[in-house]
Amino acid sequence: MAVRRLRHDVVDSLRSGAVIATLAQALEELVLNSADAQATCVDCSLFPSEASVVVSDNGTGMSLAELSTIGERHVSSKGGGIAGVHGMAMGFRGEALASLAALSHLEVSTHDRSTGKTWTRILQRPAVDETFESDRPRVAGTAVAVRQLFAAMPVRRARLVPSSELAAAVRVLQRMALALPHVSTSLRCDGALRATFRACSSRRRAIAQQYGEETASRLRRVQARSACGGFLVSGYVGLARSSNDAQLVFVNARYCKRVPRLVSAMRRATDSFLGRPGPLGTRAVLPAPRGRLPAIRGASGAAPGSRLRQDDAGVPVAVGPDRACIVAVLDVECDPSRYDVGFDPEKTVIEFDDWEAVTGAIVASIDAYFLGWRSGSCDSLASATGRHLLSAIATIR
Ligand SMILES: Nc1ncnc2c1ncn2[C@@H]1O[C@H](COP(=O)(O)OP(=O)(O)OP(=O)(O)O)[C@@H](O)[C@H]1O
Numbered sequence: 558m559a560v561r562r563l564r565h566d567v568v569d570s571l572r573s574g575a576v577i578a579t580l581a582q583a584l585e586e587l588v589l590n591s592a593d594a595q596a597t598c599v600d601c602s603l604f605p606s607e608a609s610v611v612v613s614d615n616g617t618g619m620s621l622a623e624l625s626t627i628g629e630r631h632v633s634s635k636g637g638g639i640a641g642v643h644g645m646a647m648g649f650r651g652e653a654l655a656s657l658a659a660l661s662h663l664e665v666s667t668h669d670r671s672t673g674k675t676w677t678r679i680l681q682r683p684a685v686d687e688t689f690e691s692d693r694p695r696v697a698g699t700a701v702a703v704r705q706l707f708a709a710m711p712v713r714r715a716r717l718v719p720s721s722e723l724a725a726a727v728r729v730l731q732r733m734a735l736a737l738p739h740v741s742t743s744l745r746c747d748g749a750l751r752a753t754f755r756a757c758s759s760r761r762r763a764i765a766q767q768y769g770e771e772t773a774s775r776l777r778r779v780q781a782r783s784a785c786g787g788f789l790v791s792g793y794v795g796l797a798r799s800s801n802d803a804q805l806v807f808v809n810a811r812y813c814k815r816v817p818r819l820v821s822a823m824r825r826a827t828d829s830f831l832g833r834p835g836p837l838g839t840r841a842v843l844p845a846p847r848g849r850l851p852a853i854r855g856a857s858g859a860a861p862g863s864r865l866r867q868d869d870a871g872v873p874v875a876v877g878p879d880r881a882c883i884v885a886v887l888d889v890e891c892d893p894s895r896y897d898v899g900f901d902p903e904k905t906v907i908e909f910d911d912w913e914a915v916t917g918a919i920v921a922s923i924d925a926y927f928l929g930w931r932s933g934s935c936d937s938l939a940s941a942t943g944r945h946l947l948s949a950i951a952t953i954r
């Protein structure tokens with residue numbers, strides 16, 4: 558068989574399908590672009606049955622020259638390469654818009670700060686690529702419309718489930734609201750307002766907005782270091798009732814969408830302290846807490862019935878009205894060589910070289926919360942040494 562180079566459009570479609578798999582993921586890429594463009598206000602509109610999403614921001618906007626590069630693969634203003642991966646920007650591959658241009662009808666309208674003009678570019682491959690000065694000027698920022706996602710890929714299109722896209726999109730904005738408290742976001746679905754997150758002065762306020770004042774009042778600041786010293790974990794931990802979408806980890810200030818091993822480690826530690834066997838087979842070490850725990854206002858709104866299911870990170874979890882769950886928003890600091898964010902096409906998925914060390918430090922931080930909680934003191938110094946991790950320190954303050 559002769560060796561041939563694959564056609565450009567074949568490579569493009571294979572690669573694009575790997576980068577974007579759902580409508581909510583398309584929305585997430587657009588929201589992350591808005592965040593990278595220093596937007597403080599991001600409005601999203603979802604049209605699940607049309608497989609379309611529009612994200613509008615008040616960020617930096619783009620010049621005409623920058624707009625003309627949209628749709629080209631590996632074109633980015635964000636450093637790029639492995640050095641860019643460790644920078645503050647969420648984007649580093651220069652792939653998201655190129656993939657969306659290959660998979661959908663793309664329309665980008667942007668305010669060019671240098672000229673004050675608003676440019677619109679419409680890309681409908683292969684026939685249409687037009688750029689013109691918009692007759693609807695923007696005051697600032699960019700609006701990106703992705704229409705008819707997977708129009709040319711009927712199997713992918715058929716796999717989109719409109720109802721799950723809305724729930725997944727709400728989760729994207731919930732995570733963004735915790736990751737970037739200073740950014741306000743909103744989500745409409747078929748024109749109806751479904752979620753709003755106001756800009757907040759701190760992460761604690763952002764947690765209060767999402768999970769309620771009662772949960773926020775139970776939050777404690779924790780800190781733990783892994784035995785080898787390579788991973789420092791700090792952030793907020795508290796208890797709430799039910800739901801399971803309240804565990805968020807940042808690694809060197811990068812927001813990570815899925816870190817199932819860390820999430821299951823947090824839940825194991827929680828189950829263990831709350832004295833339930835839990836779905837993960839942990840041992841009871843403490844009696845269950847007295848009193849009612851506050852409910853979390855999850856994406857679905859309703860308190861789920863008791864049952865076992867997998868969450869969106871693939872972690873098995875028991876959900877039910879009385880289930881206590883851990884609210885944890887944690888920062889992991891470590892040497893950038895200890896992890897890889899380019900491991901998976903979804904760039905918010907992360908792999909560590911030493912999972913045991915990082916999960917140990919995470920568990921130690923949860924331990925610190927519970928040890929302080931049991932002693933009734935928020936100011937106690939709790940040593941997590943022994944139970945999960947030798948020579949870890951964990952404090953509650
Ligand atoms: N909302 C926006 N405001 C301003 N510039 C934008 C916006 N969206 C995209 N851009 C510009 O378009 C470029 C390409 O975006 P794209 O999302 O394809 O790549 P990226 O964000 O650099 O990397 P990644 O593929 O990892 O997301 C960005 O680097 C940025 O310069």
Ligand SMILES: [Mg+2]
Nearest residue numbers: 586590648653
């Ligand atoms: Mg991007």
